Amino acid sequence: MNKPAELPMDRAGDPRVNRTVDPILDPAAGHASTALDSGPTPESRPQVGVSRAHESAHLHVSGEAVYIDDIAEAHGTLHAALGLSPIAHGTLVSIDLELLRRQPGVVAVLTAADIPAENNCGPLLHDDPILAEGELRYVGQPVFAVIARDRELARRAAALAKQAIVATPHPAVLTAREAHALGQYVIPPMHLSRGDAASALAAAPHRLEGDWAVGGQEQFYLEGQISYALPQENQALLIHCSTQHPSEMQQLVAHAMGWQAHQVTVQCRRMGGGFGGKESQSALFACVAAIAATQLRRPVKLRVDRDDDFLVTGRRHGFDYRWSVGFDDEGRILAAEIDLISNCGHSADLSAPVMARALCHFDNAYWLPNVAMHGYCAKTNTQSNTAFRGFGGPQGALAIEMIVDGIARRLGVDALTVRQRNFYREGHDLTPYGQQVEDNLLRPLTDRLIETSGYHARRAEITAFNAGSPVLKKGLALTPVKFGISFNVVHLNQAGALVHVYTDGSVLVNHGGTEMGQGLNTKVAQVVAHELGIPAASVRASATDTSKVANTSATAASTGSDLNGKAAQDAARKIKRRLMPLAARLLGCGEDALVFDGGEVRGGGQALGFKELVAKAYLERIQLWSDGFYATPGLHWDRAKLQGKPFYYYAFGAAVAEVLVDTLTGETRVTRADVLHDVGRSLNPALDIGQVEGAFVQGQGWLTSEELVWHPKSGLLLTHAPSTYKIPTANDMPRDFRVALFDAPNAADSIHRSKAVGEPPLLLPFSVLLAIKDAVAACGAERCDPPLRAPATPEAVLDAIEAVSSAT
Numbered sequence: 001m002n003k004p005a006e007l008p009m010d011r012a013g014d015p016r017v018n019r020t021v022d023p024i025l026d027p028a029a030g031h032a033s034t035a036l037d038s039g040p041t042p043e044s045r046p047q048v049g050v051s052r053a054h055e056s057a058h059l060h061v062s063g064e065a066v067y068i069d070d071i072a073e074a075h076g077t078l079h080a081a082l083g084l085s086p087i088a089h090g091t092l093v094s095i096d097l098e099l100l101r102r103q104p105g106v107v108a109v110l111t112a113a114d115i116p117a118e119n120n121c122g123p124l125l126h127d128d129p130i131l132a133e134g135e136l137r138y139v140g141q142p143v144f145a146v147i148a149r150d151r152e153l154a155r156r157a158a159a160l161a162k163q164a165i166v167a168t169p170h171p172a173v174l175t176a177r178e179a180h181a182l183g184q185y186v187i188p189p190m191h192l193s194r195g196d197a198a199s200a201l202a203a204a205p206h207r208l209e210g211d212w213a214v215g216g217q218e219q220f221y222l223e224g225q226i227s228y229a230l231p232q233e234n235q236a237l238l239i240h241c242s243t244q245h246p247s248e249m250q251q252l253v254a255h256a257m258g259w260q261a262h263q264v265t266v267q268c269r270r271m272g273g274g275f276g277g278k279e280s281q282s283a284l285f286a287c288v289a290a291i292a293a294t295q296l297r298r299p300v301k302l303r304v305d306r307d308d309d310f311l312v313t314g315r316r317h318g319f320d321y322r323w324s325v326g327f328d329d330e331g332r333i334l335a336a337e338i339d340l341i342s343n344c345g346h347s348a349d350l351s352a353p354v355m356a357r358a359l360c361h362f363d364n365a366y367w368l369p370n371v372a373m374h375g376y377c378a379k380t381n382t383q384s385n386t387a388f389r390g391f392g393g394p395q396g397a398l399a400i401e402m403i404v405d406g407i408a409r410r411l412g413v414d415a416l417t418v419r420q421r422n423f424y425r426e427g428h429d430l431t432p433y434g435q436q437v438e439d440n441l442l443r444p445l446t447d448r449l450i451e452t453s454g455y456h457a458r459r460a461e462i463t464a465f466n467a468g469s470p471v472l473k474k475g476l477a478l479t480p481v482k483f484g485i486s487f488n489v490v491h492l493n494q495a496g497a498l499v500h501v502y503t504d505g506s507v508l509v510n511h512g513g514t515e516m517g518q519g520l521n522t523k524v525a526q527v528v529a530h531e532l533g534i535p536a537a538s539v540r541a542s543a544t545d546t547s548k549v550a551n552t553s554a555t556a557a558s559t560g561s562d563l564n565g566k567a568a569q570d571a572a573r574k575i576k577r578r579l580m581p582l583a584a585r586l587l588g589c590g591e592d593a594l595v596f597d598g599g600e601v602r603g604g605g606q607a608l609g610f611k612e613l614v615a616k617a618y619l620e621r622i623q624l625w626s627d628g629f630y631a632t633p634g635l636h637w638d639r640a641k642l643q644g645k646p647f648y649y650y651a652f653g654a655a656v657a658e659v660l661v662d663t664l665t666g667e668t669r670v671t672r673a674d675v676l677h678d679v680g681r682s683l684n685p686a687l688d689i690g691q692v693e694g695a696f697v698q699g700q701g702w703l704t705s706e707e708l709v710w711h712p713k714s715g716l717l718l719t720h721a722p723s724t725y726k727i728p729t730a731n732d733m734p735r736d737f738r739v740a741l742f743d744a745p746n747a748a749d750s751i752h753r754s755k756a757v758g759e760p761p762l763l764l765p766f767s768v769l770l771a772i773k774d775a776v777a778a779c780g781a782e783r784c785d786p787p788l789r790a791p792a793t794p795e796a797v798l799d800a801i802e803a804v805s806s807a808t
């Protein structure tokens, strides 16, 4: 029943999808192919740079992949459900525990008073109660947990929250603007500036003011939040948790219990998607299951319903902006001043690093000589917002893309031209936070895309089409992406791995990263197979487990394969180095002459099977397993001044979107999208293209259809189910979708010169929003600048059309 699987993104054979493979990646060219390679591995074949199917693809599609709710339940398992606050703000007076305990099947009811030690599940500041204590902060805040014989009975009892909770209501602050006006923040304001923006603004030939906002976004992982806690002997717990951050779950559970970390083991084989939503916010569920399991000495599972998942957890921060920019006659930006106000919800969670990343991505592709940015993290009585693919980067970069589009419309120049004029270039390549933009691919990559997409010819065709089409309007836009890779908190950029070579020559790799559908395990296994020169089928990746690799970072910031790939390579290299003296002796050659390749070790004109070598090594008592470690070099960051080198390198990309807008209904359709994206030298082109396609459509959903609405008085999130919250479907995919990889090795010494791919392509569909804006502009006077909201739902599109046409 409950077998959510990541949807396979491969639609080869779908006539609507026109996928272009970059000729450079063609096997004939000696590099990678996107054709899936499932046959036996020929000799002398690299294991990286090849398209391999996701290690679990066959399990995802057959329903055999085990998610946490599929793990066979241990005898005596109980089920938890959360009782949620019915009010947005108030003082908790009492909870009618007797009413709840009387309900059928109920074994126990837990409140904050049952938490043995710290009542906190917040990752940075300790401001996130597991269960409400004293204050109620938002509609949906967990106040108590019902533990019952089965899930249905637990949920029925928990649904009595409204009757059981007695509270005194207080006025609630529901919007970021309101909180900002009150100076109510979760952390102090952050400022990042360079030059003298105020004087440069005053002196600029042209000025543009803006006041705009973009909504938040629900992660909508297919597998909801879930934790299953099993008591172990001598005061210990094993927790199966759907989480991107097992080590933090371990720590937070230990803190809540008042235990040492060694008493808690957290495991995660895979998630049915995380998208940032399980970086910190899986903790509440892990803590509740852990506390209940320990108190009752029974296994306890907590799987929340989708509606409760929406009501309890936070999501992408919505941002409000106010900007002033100054520019010259050519559209070159001379000065920019901007306030970025994020809606953080009731607690800090990861809002500080999210805002820091937003400030570090406001520049996107552009040189800003004078700039002053002010980041305000507004505290509101809503869910606590958190990581979501891009982690503030999209919210920062979208603002400058809207600004550049506005400048172009004011000047009556194609926005692409204004973009190109503002690109980072030699001599103008220092970011506002002090990092040099090295190995800048913006120009070559966009030039290639302009050509392959036929941008200029299509621009002319669209202008002609619109002149003769009063109802349907087309729009076109090209947007670039520059995305900084690394956690913007330096110490998080580390990873560990454990590689076991068994005596039959097969290999088990464990690393600190988690698998959420992105293909990390596949890539890490490829790296290990490549290092040992053995077929990928000889390597298996096992579940993430805090008892195997300790003190890991979240699988986040797109760094999973960069960090864990390097750590696993380090472990495999250590094993290889231990095998080399023996191999050289057996083959009668020098160690320098040895080649590990195709399941063999060759040297001195002879060959030895890897299996044979390993079997002999065991008899010689050579250690056949090893740990590995990696820490990204060269990073430094001053958190107070927001200056330094926060990123190891940048990933680049660009997209051209063409849309069709029905001006009578406001409906939009992406008729074609051309994407060229930089993943360095791809470790696995099929997985990377899948990531680019998935991120594109996910970002398109954020900007066109996914709208969050809170009741303006009660503060209830009204859009808490797919009936009202519209994520994109297969039908919303660009009708003609051409995704290609820009094949150039990473100049930084990353794992096999690849680049991170998880988040950067989420910014590519800015082109969709701006193409819609372009189509709407065709309904108004020349040089009009449509006031289009994001998400550009049909209502928003109609409002913008009305605004530009009534102004005509």
Ligand code: MTE
Pocket (backbone or CB within 6 Å): 006, 272, 273, 274, 275, 276, 388, 389, 390, 516, 517, 518, 520, 555, 556, 557, 558, 559, 560, 561, 691, 694, 756, 757, 758, 759
């Ligand atoms: N892809 C799938 N299928 N499922 C996910 O949950 N999360 C994204 C991205 N791609 C995600 C995904 C996010 S938010 C990040 S940070 C990266 O994957 C994390 O994995 P990586 O670092 O291994 O790329």
Ligand code: HPA
Pocket (backbone or CB within 6 Å): 279, 350, 353, 357, 387, 391, 486, 487, 488, 489, 492, 554, 556, 557, 558
């Ligand atoms: N991305 C994701 N998670 C993080 C980051 C980041 O840049 N920094 C700290 N936690």
Ligand code: MOS
Pocket (backbone or CB within 6 Å): 244, 274, 275, 276, 277, 279, 387, 388, 389, 390, 391, 555, 556, 557, 558, 759
């Ligand atoms: Mo991704 S938002 O860094 O989990």
